[in-house]
Amino acid sequence: MMDRFDILVVGELNVDLILNQLPSLPEKGKEILAKEMTLTLGSSSAIFASNASILGNKVAFLGKIGDDSFGDLVVESLEQKKVNTEFIIKSATEKTGVTIVLNYGEDRAMVTYPGAMEAMTLDDIHEDVMLKARHMHVSSIYLQPGIKNDIVKLFEKAKSLGLTTSLDMQWDPEEKWDIDVKRLLPLVDVFLPNETELLALTGQKDIESAILNIKPYINILAIKMGNKGSRGIEGGKDILKSPYLNDKVVDAIGAGDSFNSGFITKYLAGESLESCLSYGNLAGAVNTTTAGGTGAFVSLKEFRKTASVRYGA
Template sequence: MDEKKLLVVGELNIDLILNSIHGFPEIGKEILADNMTVTLGSSSAIMAANSATLKVPTSFCGLVGNDSYGDFVLDELRRKNVQTHYIRKSKKHQTGVTIIMNYHQDRANVTFSGAMASLTTAHIPWPDLKKYSHLHISSLFLQKGIKNDVLQIFKKAKKFGVTTSLDLQWDPSEKWDFDFKKCLPFVDIFLPNRNEVLSLTKSTNLQEGIDKIKPFANCLVIKLGEEGSIGIQSGELVKSPAYNNTKFVDAIGAGDSFNSGFLKKYIEGESLTECLKWGNLMGALNTTAAGGTEAFKSYDSIRKQVQEIFNLKI
């Protein structure tokens, strides 16, 4: 019951999604939206929620404000069976919010970072780390307090004997100030997508990006959208095609669900090929329903959907 496996250190926010908006916002005017959804946002939280639904015992370390949005985030994570005892409520900060104005297939987002930018290495429950088998960090550029210490965090985590993974996510400042050469030797699985590889390495094609990262990465896993993913480990490259999805709704959170699937199998000690397959499968499943967690209601429903949509038994 008390088995501990995955610790996610990450950002937390709510998503306030406006749908069926009558036109575009203009300064000095007011327009109406016919639909609104308030839901658990943030890549790290989506990844943690889906991992827990995939039966990986998952705890979250993060920071919210001492406000009703913070309560909402905590309630949603608990509902998903994520352990929340390492989530602190800050009296000094508000909970982060992303307002998403949804127009058909495209969106305009505005994020208020709030508490997420103030999480630091001091919030990580270091003495408890030995109870976990894996540490995952995501959304590095949104977590300014973590970003500055990320090398030390991964070094220290390795001393506690846990395996580690990192998903950078997009850098809103587009400066890509992350010393991957120094940090990646302490990261077991590095999980960027194609655009992040190109931007981080200032490359014009993927092979150039791979060549720049490969000497420093233990295992480089690149998410390629509809083309699936590739993994590079010990000089070997494994290609894994995407699952053909005839029920595509949107790709919000696909990369986070990929991480949940991949890391579940990694923690279980499976091969790179098997991890990539599960990453692709959970990424594809994610795209069959709105948002990042809608397709991950329970393990039984995941199993049913995978059988129905992809004709696979898990």
């Protein structure tokens, strides 16, 4: 039998079209010119998959794209990071999603066309593919209604097939937070929200109440806290882990996904909660040294070099 994949990522895929150096934000009926443009792989799940692969995991992706040139770009970009793309589904009817980002000084305006990511359902996720991996990571469920509606069934399936699991639900644009926490979280081995998402999900005003609220249902909870680092809770353990301080942050796009990739790398290696948090923080901090979510993750050698030069790690 072939070696199993370490991680199967089930998630959304899209491209980001980023327009920079605008003279202003656009107005109705007028046209403005951008001085710089980047077309690149977008999506939180893809950033996680790419960076987990660079950190040494064998990663496969299961997602939906269109049969179009943006879809080709998505596949090529993942393959460049040695992520297996054979399970990515090309829809004949849906188009690959795109986010157009208009950067104007410190401000940004974004328009997203979700496209094929909205069309993936539980039926697209076959048992034989799941059996090829030892861990399933799911991200951005509120951007994927077809997945969200069956999220409990998806995690039940993974657990019954013997996989360990992780979830970064990400922000809910509709702010309904309508998942069945009591049934879902017991099936999630590592739950990875940030502070704002945890408060919104639990409907609490402070973090301590939010933790108490979901404590009966969680296995490992890793809370991302931006430049305050992270906090891990598992059974009787409650560990606050200070960040690797970066006084020259380029941007924090993808920092949460990079944190996830570092945390899960150590989790799959069977290391302690403290070591998972620490490596997650390091991956998040390295992420902030370049623009975008994958720029700092070119090779494991480069990652280690940045970690050592910038953070003495």
